[in-house]
Amino acid sequence: MADIKQVIVIGAGYTGMLAALGAAKRAKGRVHVTLVNPWERFTERLRMHQIATGQQLAEHRIPDLVAGTGIDFVRGWASGIDTAARTVTVSTVDDGEVFLGYDTLVYAIGSTTDTGRVPGAAEHAFTLNDPRSAQAMAAHLARRGTGEFLVCGAGLTGIEAATEIAESHPNVRVTLLSRGEPAAMMGARARAYLMAALDRLGVTVRAGVSVTKVLAGGVELEGGEFVAGDGCLWTTGVRVAPLAAEAGIATDEYGRIRTDAMLRSVSHPGIYAIGDAAAVPQAFGVIHGTCQSGIPTAAHAAENIARQLRGKQLKPFRFGYLHQPVSLGRRDAVIQFTYGDDTPRRWYLTGRAAIFYKETVSSSPIKTYGLAKRLAISSRMLATTGGKRNKPVGWERLGPASFTG
Structure with a gap:
């Protein structure tokens, strides 16, 4: 029987959840995935402004989202990483400590x-x-x-x-x-x-x-x-917990783990960094933290973990921005379409068409997670490649008259 590798994912936000599901699906029978997060409730960071104004959103529990995948959920805070011993110290909600050993660590703690x-x-x-x-x-x-x-x-x-x-x-x-x-x-x-x-x-x-x-x-x-x-x-300013820097992992000036093209730490290649806590280089510069870029990093990290276990060559992550979607209350929105480097194109979308577009691209990821339990979702399905100057997504559905240029 093949040696089962231990994959620890710390952080169960948008990126950590998809990385855990993707690794469990793509490397089924080769890995045991453990997902660590301080809360059982899955938090939709993109919709916090709705909660803050008294709107009620559907509640989803992380154990329910990973049910049937073989993923173990540990509720607690990752309080230390020992890169030499390859262990993560988790402070649990009952004031205890758990030490988890890993072969591969996925760092997805996000930012605040x-x-x-x-x-x-x-x-x-x-x-x-x-x-x-x-x-x-x-x-x-x-x-x-x-x-x-x-x-x-x-x-x-x-x-x-x-x-x-x-x-x-x-x-x-x-x-x-x-x-x-x-x-x-x-x-x-x-x-x-x-x-x-x-x-x-x-x-x-x-x-x-x-x-x-x-x-x-x-x-x-x-x-x-x-x-x-x-x-x-x-709402101004972003910080990342000092967990990686305290462990001696190479970080940038904001505390994000510096990665190579494959999304591995440049100093500790057994660690993948994704989402807001990762400084991911692209041809146009370092990716800035958004759900638009974070979820594709999660899918790509899961792909590369599976490739590595199968002895295949890892693939570099390539990404290009597509849009800047902004809600203006519940009855209005504006979408600025962009080039891959996030500079604005001449196309933008407003009003009801913009609301429909934003609710489509920024809808709850729960359906995506359900799909990831059944299918191996590719990062290509979730991201554009850098620099492409294609028409905005949704052109065929909404029609040219819906766009302003």
Whole structure:
């Protein structure tokens, strides 16, 4: 009987879940997969802004999602990695410790909003890091009902949160604070549509300001100005847990594991890094953390693990961005289509067609996970290849009239 290899996946978010299912399916009979995560509930990070405004989403338990695959689920926090002994220390919810040995480790711990760089952000601001913090914000908004609410950071997360709050709580005045212009990465016309939507929803935009302190009743800006707010959501800055760096694994300045073209750690090739916690090089630069890029890395890592076990040559990961989809509340959206390097194309999509498109491409991954239990999902099914200038996905279904160029 073939020697069964131990594959440990730490992190059961979008990427970790797919990597675990993919490795178990592709290398069935050759591996035993253990999935480690602090919570049993599967968290849909892309929809935290909906939870934060009081919307109810379907709940899914990780043990149920991996049922029938042979994957073992361990609830706990990966608190240490011994690369020499090839073990992961897991701190369990009952204050115990478990030591898991691995032949291959998949590092998929994700990232969180960085509340440590600005005084008071950790103490006084809400985040969308997990369902508990999002639910706390929903309860706060429901109690207040009126007043001023501040959203710090005008990236896509901040924009989606601001519009969601403004639409679902029309008596709350929302102010979006940002150093740069909102959605600066979009083309001019898509961005103009987005700004008009913010104005229509009554969101006040203050760009070109820097928050230097978060207080219980508002924020202080560079220069000393105080902006009052009954609540504050912090969406700016990203941090990765220092787990890899503390283990002596090569990381970049953000704490992400530096990978080779095959998604293996450049210093420890027995470790694959995927999603937000991985610094993955491409011809246009290092991939930035999004679900759009993270899920294909998960599928590709599973493919390469299976190839390695079969003695086959590993394949490099190739990826190109396709779009920047942004919800503007529940009744509007804008999609900026991009080239592979994430620079904007002339095509963009708005209104009902954009809502349909975004709900299609950003829908819950539960169906994908169900498919992954039955089929070997390829990364080619989930990603474009870098640099291709093809028509936007959905052109044939929606028709040219739905697109603006």
